[in-house]
Amino acid sequence: MKKLLISAVVVVVLISLIFLSPHQSEISEEELRIKSFGSAEEFKEYLMRSSEFSSFYTLSYAARVEVTADSGAKALEESPMLPERYSETNVQVKGIDEPDIVKTDGVSIYYSPYPWLRYLVYPGGIHYQGETMIFRAFPPTNLSKTGEISDSGNLLLYENVLVVLSYDSINAYNVETQEKVWSADINGSYVDARLLDGKLYLVTRSGLNFAEPCPIRPLSVDGKVIEVTCGRIYHPTVPVTVDTTYTVMKLDAKTGEVENSISFVGSSGHTVVYMSENAIYVTYNSFADPARLTYQFISENPDLVPEWVKEKIEKLMDYDISSRAKQVEIMYILEQLRASMNEEERLKFENEYYNRWENFTKKHSREIEKTYIAKFSVQLEAEGINSVPGRLLNQFSLDEYDGYLRVATTVGGDENDLYVLDDNLDIVGKIQGFGLEERIYSVRFDGDVGFIVTFRQTDPFFVLDLSNPENPEIVGELKIPGFSSYLHRIDEKTVLGIGMEDGNVKISLFDISDLTNPVERDRYILQEYWSEVMSNHHAFLLDKEHGVFFLPAGQNGYVFSYGDGLRLVKAVKGNAVRAIYIDDYLYVIGPEEIKVYDENSWERVAELKFD
Template sequence: MFKPLVLLALAFTALALLLWISSQAPPQTAPPVSTPPPQFPVIKLATLELLNPLEPALPMAFPVALYSTSAAVATADMKTAYAANVQVAGVDEEDYVKFDGERLYVAVNGKVYVVDKNLRLLETLDCPSPHCYIFAWGGRVLAIGEVGGNTLLYLYDSSRKVAVYNFTGYPIAARMHNGEVYIAAASPPRVVINGREVNEAPLLSLDFHPNVLIIAGVDLRSPNFNATAYVAGPAAKIYMRENRLYVVTSLGIPDLLYKAVKAVWEDLPGEVRERLDLTNPLTLYVTLREALKNNTSVVEVLNRANITTATRVYIFEGEGPYLRLKAAAEVPGRVLDQFAIEEIDGGFLLATTVAPVKFRVSPLWIPAAPPEIIISQDGVPVAVIRRAITPLSPSIWTSEGEPVNAVYIFDENGNLKGSLTGLAPGERIYAARLVKNVLYLVTFRQVDPLFAIDISNPERPRVLGYLKIPGFSEYLHPVGEGRLLGVGAYQSGVKISLFDASNPAAPREVSNITISNAYTPVFYDHHAFSYNPEAELAFIPYTPYLGGLRILFIEVGSKLRVRAERDLPADRAFFDKDAVYLVGGNRVWKLSYSLEVVGEAVLK
């Protein structure tokens, strides 16, 4: 008699299991929020207004639902167009110019111009904004722009627009691997993705100025789209290898306060502990500010926690447009740029500059009393209205002490394997580059120390050697076995240095070229630098202090030698087999390898 009951129970169990499995599968539509890992609480985005109630909301035109068509991708041409200089081979990065070996794609003045190697215009596509980034793969072009505080995407198959997507926020960075594009964007707390409002999101990290991180994916092969919202700190930097996306954000004041309060909890006065809500950094920050109205000395206790600047890295794994948050890790310090993030042997490393943090409290602000409102009748007052004064909670800010630098190495699940701390006290990282098992770091205060760090044993990274020279390098580029090219500042100009690192224990500068009274966009944009290893030729644009843009070609042999200097306003270079293509704004030049101009086109 129990058999039917057993079968019924088994059926319900199977149904529950199927429902659970389906809930774990990637959604087939474009839901703006997915299930977060259990260690990250989900909060209502409206509550972020409690962080800074005096900060006005940004004026925004909220996006509406747009369209997408499913068009088969032609398989005859799966060429990938790349930026002039990328960090990871096979992973393209956001930029306004791309080259696939046959065609140049140039996004300028609200258009995408497709040009062949003879500088003939093949196609003109619309950009979503006057300034946009592009990706090109398999005959498809994705144009990414920002309009009225929203990120807007146009996807083209040849010259036909096949999809349009948008979401609130402005794009920070993007990557593409094998036709899959992932975009990181920063949005105010009110988030709309393709016309659908997002009301809650996982709380990853928090800052005084509320920020929502949008991670969007576009599969150029389908085309499918997905986007997910997370509450995260500002200044996100990203790194990608194959289908793994690393997103790095600095911890803001609410996160640092949360760490400090937990560290000194038992030392806090009982009446203060009763008022604090440790549910998450947001609730703690709001209740702590209220508690500080009556006892600002609490900050002295918090400063005993010896908190430092800190960073979190989030590791996503992607399949098509869908990204799953796989792991997270936290390190002391801040990451300079994407080159301070690298994947190694199934794990990853971060190079950071760490500074001690002290909390400060502004005086309690009591607004001036508003004027009385007097209502009179025939000149005789009949009512006097006095509005109450509401003191505002004290503001909490931080000051930072002398920095020091560190390297942290993790396994693929975000578990710390090894670290190297205490590097170059009083200095900060200006450049980083991983070459095989050696990480090169440039720090600076008065001279330029180039550190060579052995990471072949991830559990025990060690300094092999270092070199101190005047100036400092903002960008490092490998130029052959055991050699590095550094581009940086020197006095009031630019210095290009060739380093011999064949013996990492004793790196040395073997040659340099300086340009006085100038700077180069390579300082802040590595896409402006190009290098052809076969020709041993480097391209570096520079700007004299009086204005304009000029270019320099440098031969990288046993010594550095100026091959050519031209008065051409180009900031991108692509080396083909028998020609060099330069792009600057809406102008394109074709050069022979004798570096003479053999063709020019104006895109309009």
């Protein structure tokens, strides 16, 4: 048994490259450009070349049930009092709204408690589950449920139109009449969306059709099928792994009219969407060709195998067969080598192979995994594509400022990089190899400054000076226990961090008045095991006028002040998931009730339990 386990080492190393790294490429950044397909035949040829890198599969999607809003819903019968201020969803870029389960216009609250609960299958049919509830919120004395919409999902609100986005459909409602004004079916799956100046920017993902790759039909709006022609589908200028077509569409939020659309081919691995006022960026991961990697590994370790093995593998690399087929042949050649050895020779070879492979992958980590970034203008014209080494954490790993895109990545799982790309996505500056033996847990860029937290055992908090795009620098570093998964710039001198320490939720207040010497000015440990803020920034609320912030943690909600350090001013018992403010009232929202607190006294002034 021991012999079998040891002899499997080489095979495991090679198989892991094939199956754990399904999206492969071998592209030099100098060659990487973006262009559209001239015809369906050109698209087919590209897919055939790309298929050398990976196998393809398609997904089937369940039939959806059409559900209409309650036609009996009544509009508000009287003009409500209007507040002087109300909160908006916590977003990355001010002015660009992001979908979330709660929205408010200062008078009403719109809440979808179970955004992805779509169907319940039972004997005799499929029953739709989930709804979006509408509440009159202001003034708090009038808190009441005024209606519901029989669709659930993440929400976007523009004037009097509420857009409900689900995995495979979009439904828009007039919030005054609660009548559906337009709807769309997604042919594939929803990836993300943004709302800017009344325009809905929708990103979807769909499988590939080898027989008829284009045109593609990603969406139908009110029964009208939207087509993206071959000339509007883009690809890198050299073959890369593709198993997915991404489509970005610009819709009028009020009418659902699709004003423009553009598509590009890529892989389905770890997609991140980031939007600035000028451009939309969509990213995906890609891994190096495993056969090419193994060949390079053997070439760099010539003493590891005899000459006949090197010759066979070198000859194999010239064959006109897929990378997967080449890798299978390489495994067979190495198995032949093992079979020619005695037990002690095999034992030495397998241990040498394993350890040298570990060193090889560490040395070439920036070549093995890359993130591809496709850039489109807000008018949906293709502006470029490029790659950077490593993997993004989330949308906060990207930030556009003064014509430059800053990108933070983790490379190989144990070191981290920062890249600055110009308007053409060419790399003009970088910092490589910081936070060694750690990976990125949170990122926040703000103008000429950036903040990055890495973690393995301690929490290095890095401060970056990005004022010179060609020479970004780490100017400050602080090591403290635990880690922060979300960073929020409170003011010029303060950054808030929310994360974990010793299994509990930790809140840190960082003093950055001296960028070269950041200090953890205060910390607070909640006796809770998790906060949604750590994975979803929409759950966080900051009210600067009252100097407080809200976060859900565990099954409860917490309100802290931060002016003179961290002080817990209100603990809300119950399943709190979001909070909003309207004038001087904080509304804490959960799946079963809404509680309202006066922010001057923190007394509860209203409560509504759902039916």
